[in-house]
Amino acid sequence: MGRIRGLLVAVAVAGVLAGSGCTVNPVTGETQLDLMGRAQEIELGKRLYPRYTQQSLGEVPDEKLEAYVDRVGLRLARVSQRPALPWTYNAVNDPEVNAYALPGGKISITRGLLARLDSEDQLAAVLGHETGHVTARHAAQAYTRQMLAQIALLGSAAYMEAKGTRNAQLYTLGGVLGAELLFAHYSRNQERQADHLGLDYMTRAGYNPRGIIGVMNVLVHQEKRQPSLLGRMFADHPMSSERLATARAEVAALSPQIRHRPLRTKAFRVATRHVRATRDAYDRLARARRLLAKKNTAKALPLLRQSVNEWPSEGLLRAYLAVGEAESNRLRRAMRHARRAANDAPHIFFVQFVAAGIFLRGKRYDEALSYLDGASRILPDTPEVELLRGEALQGAGRQREAVGAYERTRQLAPGSEAAKEAARRLEAMGLI
DSSP: OHHHHHHHHHHHHHHHHHHHOEEEOTTTOOEEEOOSOHHHHHHHHHHHHHHHHHHTTOBOSOHHHHHHHHHHHHHHHTTSSOTTSOOEEEEEOOOSSOEEEETTTEEEEEHHHHTTOOSHHHHHHHHHHHHHHHHTTHHHHHHHHHHHHHHHHHHHHHHHHHTTOTTHHHHHHHHHHHHHHHTSSOOHHHHHHHHHHHHHHHHHTTOOTHHHHHHHHHHHHHHHHOTTOOOHHHHHSOOOHHHHHHHHHHHHTSOHHHHTOOOOOHHHHHHTHHHHHTHHHHHHHHHHHHHHHTTOHHHHHHHHHHHHHHOTTOHHHHHHHHHHHHHTTOHHHHHHHHHHHHHHOTTOHHHHHHHHHHHHHTTOHHHHHHHHHHHHHHSSSOHHHHHHHHHHHHHTTOHHHHHHHHHHHHHHSTTSHHHHHHHHHHHHTTOO
């Protein structure tokens, strides 16, 4: 009976959701099960966008470039099936080759990819592809699959409880995490659809469709150059000879007037001048980050020093140099670099957070707190920031305020590693 009851619960919940979540896909015109409504999609994108931008090391600090990328993106959005979404396009500092779309029309391209493009037409191809993922509601479809997978797991959990299975909740949690990983990337059919939509948008917006072939050639070159380090672009957007051949065939089928449109290079080169000029420095940063992740600081440091020597005002490069110096136990050097990096890049969460951690390690608690304040202004309510704030306050002898910071850490993310560490610190203080 327990198994039957659990399955009935899952089926009943699925039925309620299916009955209330059918929408018409704006691209295909077909009715589909969709558990993320338009308002929810927009709200989710609005909430995630600042955090994803900072996870990608913040916006490129160039207002003219940001306005240019947004302008090109909006030109594509206006000819799409969903022009009324609150579209926003930006360029982020991640040195890897990538671009991504969040629900509700929030789209980013990394400087690693942007620096490898040659024209506005190629930029339009990248942004058009990502716009296609949004217009076709691919993220909403993934969300629906996740929800249905969790409903199925609800039935499994009820069955295991009825059978007295040990650690039933643990098995269920593992299944949910597995479902999230399963739906983390787009399917090949969705990639093909986004390719087709992107080509359609850029063509309708007046761009030369050869831009999409140029972008794919850039990506294939990257794949050949670093087959084991393809960048996240290839994790989220798997390349294949089939996709490249399809793009060539679709472009060839267009009229000669469209295919022979002039490539827009002049405005692109002006807007991306600094990103292209610093490309080598940020390529070294990409290699150094991988080395630091492997604890190979000795090989990472020369790359970082060379980049900082070439571009001393690039705060992000200097912040990573500060990390490398701290890992090599050169704390005084690390603090000097961290202080200047934080001054040069006040808009980047990573830079402020790194400075806070390094000054905390040096027991310079007041300065650490000032950088934590800066990090909080960029991304409020971050549990890791509150945990470090508690540590800094405790080190400064401000015990009551430290307790408040630890308690806030636990409230912001119950069950997280930060919350567990905060609980350990409170326990060591004899308060729990």
